[in-house]
Amino acid sequence: MLPIVEQNNGLLWYPVQYEGMESSPNIFYMGSAPNQQIVPAVDWLLKNKGKKMFLVGSDYVFPRTANKIIKAQLKAEGGQVVGEEYTPMGYTDYSTIINKIKASKPDEIFNTLNGDSNVAFFKQLKSAGITAQQIPVLSVSIAEEEVKGIGADNMKGQYVSWNYYQTTDTQQNKKFVADYKAKYGNDKVTDDPIEAGYNAVYLWAKAVEKAKSTDVDKVKTAAKGLEFDAPEGKVKINGDNQHLWKIVRIGQVQDNGLINEVWSSGKTISPDPYLKTYKWAKGLN
Structure with a gap:
């Protein structure tokens, strides 16, 4: 998938941990890096x-x-x-x-x-x-x-x-879990990839608002250093490699x-x- 996204200068907001040893200019990595x-x-x-x-x-x-x-x-x-x-x-x-x-x-x-x-x-x-x-x-x-x-x-x-x-004991997460269960059912559970996907939507939206555009290059520039009060705690986009600072x-x-x-x-x-x-x-x- 990575070559296709790069070839078309698209943006992939990837919500799962991965093995590292790569960093694409067309991917924002919402899950954990190996460290x-x-x-x-x-x-x-x-x-x-x-x-x-x-x-x-x-x-x-x-x-x-x-x-x-x-x-x-x-x-x-x-x-x-x-x-x-x-x-x-x-x-x-x-x-x-x-x-x-x-x-x-x-x-x-x-x-x-x-x-x-x-x-x-x-x-x-x-x-x-x-x-x-x-x-x-x-x-x-x-x-x-x-x-x-x-x-x-x-x-x-x-x-x-x-x-x-x-x-995870944060105020943001209490609301996130309650809203998730209200939407999908009380028997449903949240987890790390679900939360990372949620974070991706809000971070992309913040970048678009800052860039005043959905243009890929403008969004990428605007996303550098953006922070979000996520259910896991505050996360921040590292402008050098488009991964998140995470606990x-x-x-x-x-x-x-x-x-x-x-x-x-x-x-x-x-x-x-x-x-x-x-x-x-x-x-x-």
Whole structure:
């Protein structure tokens, strides 16, 4: 999609976290860069859960790139990869990988599986008797909506890394959640990509108002440095790479399927899509 957007000088306001190592002049990145999700998640695991990590992911660009980042970070920070496995999208038989997890005895699992594979993985992990207390799993592609599909009973106690949760304690979020449920139903949940999509609409509108035009080049210029009081807290567009300054939050899945924050960066983190500020990341891109 990126070449088409660039070829036509369009604008894509992208609402999901991604693996980094790119920055297009025609994309505004509303989700986290790797230093706003993956890197702090690894830091948190090393400090709180242990040094031995098992990597499991779907076989496409995001997990492959994420795990390159993780391996470089672990090498620099005294961690150890005790296993690394990839499966095709939609894969459902994790018995062999779970046996490898048991044999390698990791302190934690870093999960970059996507889609329905997560349903199978967490159900089979539970059936194998591996609990969040024994070997915690931290995921970066599972938010509240995915927890509903996997089942809270299969994910209770497991961890995720995002910038926003339905439970995020801001005045803006209380209104956002109430309005969302009023519109779509009380049984619906918000999550990070939903909130990022919401932020995109308002930031684009602010840029258009400032530019007094919907012309792409004028909107891009006007968007530099714009701020918005988002449900997650104040976000700001970095004019150099069109990513957002964002707070990082580690969350834990609860009995009711919602995610409670267990750690926060406490302040917004500057987006660093190429990880230029990390010595250990040199050469990754």
